[in-house]
Amino acid sequence: MVIRVLPASKGGIYTNTGTSQALVNYLEHEAREDRDPQRSIFFDQKREGIDSQEVQEHIDANVKGLRKNKPHFHSLVISPSREELRHLEGDEEKLKSYTRQVMDNYAQNFKSRHLVQVEGNDVVWYATVHKNRQYSGLDEEVQTGQVQPKQKKEGEQTHIHVIVSARDKTMSRSLHPDSGSRQFNYNAWLIKSKKDFEQSFGYKPEITEEQQRQRLDKQVNRLERVGLLLDREQMHDIGRSQNYSPDFWKKIKEVESEAKKGDIFTPRQAYERLIEKPELKEQKAKGLNKGDISPPGLVKSKGKFDHSITKNKNGENSKTEIDQTVEKSGEKTGKYNDTSQKFRPLRIDITPLIGALRFDSVPNTGGHATSKEDDFRRRVRRRR
Structure with missing residues (x-):
């Protein structure tokens, strides 16, 4: 599922600082290709069969309080994957129902400390379903000469376009999805909408090897x-x-x-x-906390390490593998014959390392102090 806010390009159909006429005409034209030319193709939160003229007039009139150089509306796209579309079996009514869920999430995701929570009915938006896509000059297939621009893409390409006003119905609050996480959390909107699709339609996404690699x-x-x-x-x-x-x-x-x-x-x-x-x-x-380096077979009790003892089939106490290992090593080295002796962790002498890091080990070069007195004088000069 891909859900995103389309960028407003200067001079293009998604330019959103003026009238919405160009965008509404484009959305209507693309949606009518496989439909009855007399049928109204827009829908909103509650209604269907809305005429394009009503869409344009309502979006363009809902701008009170907005500056001329600020966005008056935003364009969104909801693109289910081919697997998700197959799961819905091409049911357009389910897509419309899901679009309403996405726009409810869109509205509720606007947050403010001082203003009332925005609900789905507070937002002015209209949507239409497109079943085809065309190649553009930015597609790799066009750039490599495999297809021609405006050629239809193969396979299932159904997606939904939404045009939404930048003001609420009362025109008392601006709603900009690109205003930053303080007002609109983009990622939270996407995650919630994807989860709603899975829960509403019982869809379990299958993640491919390529997706895992990415x-x-x-x-x-x-x-x-x-x-x-x-x-x-x-x-x-x-x-x-x-x-x-x-x-x-x-x-x-x-x-x-x-x-x-x-x-x-x-x-x-x-x-x-x-x-x-x-x-x-x-x-x-x-088991082991930081600084506790007791080996397996030893139990730490009251600050001392004691050998754990197991019982054999006859009920007699038998020595663990660690005891046997200690005794064998003691026979060869003459040490650790007493199994009750405390275990002492191996200590590494780091004196040479400390000596290497001392001041005296610094090489005598022109860029370094040659003695502690020189270093002291240099520090005094810096303080002055």
Whole structure:
């Protein structure tokens, strides 16, 4: 489902700073190609069979309070996909009913702290159904010479055009869908309208492999903006191996969040997080806290690490695998023979690293201070 506000091009039929005559005539002409020329083809929130002259007069008269150089109306288009049109089985009445839902959402999406909520009946709008589309000079097929301009496109092309006034019925409030998220949340309008289509007609969209790849590419671009340069093909392989499940997309969001915090800063860490099994993640969440590095087989109790003990078939206490491993290593090294000895985590000596970062290790070059005294003098000069 594609729902959008068409841009108002200067000199074109969508120019919206003056009369709506050109746009209304165009919408009527395109809609009459496969219809009775005597039949009125516009509809609104409650009525059908509305004449084009009434549409133009009502839109052009509903402009009190608008400046001459400001938009007087807006043009919207509602384009269901071929799969969605097949699901509706070409029922035009269902398309009209859905258009009314979309325009209700359009009205209710205008928000203001000081003004009353706008409802569907408060908006002046008219719509018509078009069943064909034509190629334009911007289409790739025309530019490559495959088809001619104004040639009809093949397949199911049914869509709905809507012309809506930039003022409410009382002409006391301006309604501009391009005014920004403070007054009109464009994404919220689209999401609500798509959900309404699925719920109203029992439609479950089938997402193709290409659509999944496009979605994943957008996510990879977001990760690149936070400093994670990932291999796209490897990401697609990981996505396919997990069937692009909801858990996979959730992991990507978590990787992005942790990358912003600095917890993930290499591609390898990101890949490992994405292929991590849910059971292992739950183990980490329930078991080990930060700073707790006890190995499997050891239980932390009251600040001490105790060996866990299991029982064999005879009911006798038996040693765990970690105990056996410790004893075997003790036989070879002569250490850790006492299994009751506390487990001590391995400590890494970082003294050389600290020494490398000290002031004395800075190379003696013309661009650097050569001693602590020089550095002190330089700071004093800066303060002066």
